[in-house]
Amino acid sequence: MSDPFTLRRLTADDAEAFREVRLEGLRLTPQAFTAALSQEAILPLEAFRERMETHHVLGAFDADGRLQGVMGLHLSDSPRTGHIGQVWGVYLREAARGTGLARRMLEQLAETARGRVEALELGVGVYNTPARRLYASLGFVEMARLPRVVRVDEVYYDEILMRLAFPTAQTP
Numbered sequence: 001m002s003d004p005f006t007l008r009r010l011t012a013d014d015a016e017a018f019r020e021v022r023l024e025g026l027r028l029t030p031q032a033f034t035a036a037l038s039q040e041a042i043l044p045l046e047a048f049r050e051r052m053e054t055h056h057v058l059g060a061f062d063a064d065g066r067l068q069g070v071m072g073l074h075l076s077d078s079p080r081t082g083h084i085g086q087v088w089g090v091y092l093r094e095a096a097r098g099t100g101l102a103r104r105m106l107e108q109l110a111e112t113a114r115g116r117v118e119a120l121e122l123g124v125g126v127y128n129t130p131a132r133r134l135y136a137s138l139g140f141v142e143m144a145r146l147p148r149v150v151r152v153d154e155v156y157y158d159e160i161l162m163r164l165a166f167p168t169a170q171t172p
C-alpha cells in the first residue's frame with residue numbers, strides 16, 4: 001500500500017509551513033545540516049518565500065494538509081558547476097518516517113533533475129545509517145569521506161559526499 005502523503009513543489013505561499021518544518025529539523029537534528037538554527041530562525045519570512053522560488057523544494061502533506069516532509073534541490077546556471085544539482089535539507093517529521101515517503105520524495109526530486117543535470121550530489125553524516133541506506137538504494141554512490149564538516153557545540157561530524165549520476169544519451 002502506498003503512503004498517505006501528497007507530494008508537490010512548494011511555492012512562496014508555503015513559506016510559513018516550510019519554515020516551521022525546517023526550523024524543527026535544525027533544532028532536533030542539528031548534526032544533519034550545515035545550516036544552523038541560530039542563523040535561520042532570525043531570517044524574515046521573505047527569505048523563505050524567496051528560497052521557494054530559487055530552489056525546487058518538494059513537500060509532502062498528510063491527509064490533514066500538514067507538511068510532514070521536505071527536501072530541496074538547487075539547480076545552478078553556472079557554466080562551471082551547473083551540471084551537478086545539489087540536494088539539501090532532507091527532513092521528515094518523526095510521524096512520516098519509516099513509511100517509504102523519503103524514497104518516494106527523493107525519486108520525484110531525481111525525476112525533476114533528470115535531463116537537466118548530469119548528476120545529483122549531497123552530503124550525509126557518516127553516522128546517519130537510514131539516510132545513507134536510502135540514498136544508496138536509489139543509486140547514490142559514495143565519492144569521498146570529508147572529515148569534520150559539521151560542528152555542533154564541540155562535536156565534529158564527518159560526512160560522505162554522495163553522487164547519483166544520470167546516464168547520458170549515447171550518440172550512435
Ligand SMILES: CC(C)(COP(=O)(O)OP(=O)(O)OC[C@H]1O[C@@H](n2cnc3c(N)ncnc32)[C@H](O)[C@@H]1OP(=O)(O)O)[C@@H](O)C(=O)NCCC(=O)NCCS
Pocket residue numbers: 025029032033090091092093096097098099100101102103123124125128129130131133134137
Ligand atoms: C533521513 C530520513 C529522511 C530518512 O527517512 P526515514 O523514513 O527515516 O527512512 P527509512 O525508514 O525509509 O529508512 C531508510 C533505510 O534505512 C534503514 N534504517 C532505518 N533505521 C535504521 C537503523 N537504525 N539502522 C540500520 N538501518 C536503518 C531502513 O530499513 C531503510 O532501509 P531499507 O530500505 O533497505 O529497508 C529521516 O530519518 C530524517 O528526516 N532524519 C532526520 C534528518 C536527516 O538526517 N536528514 C538527512 C540529512 S543528509
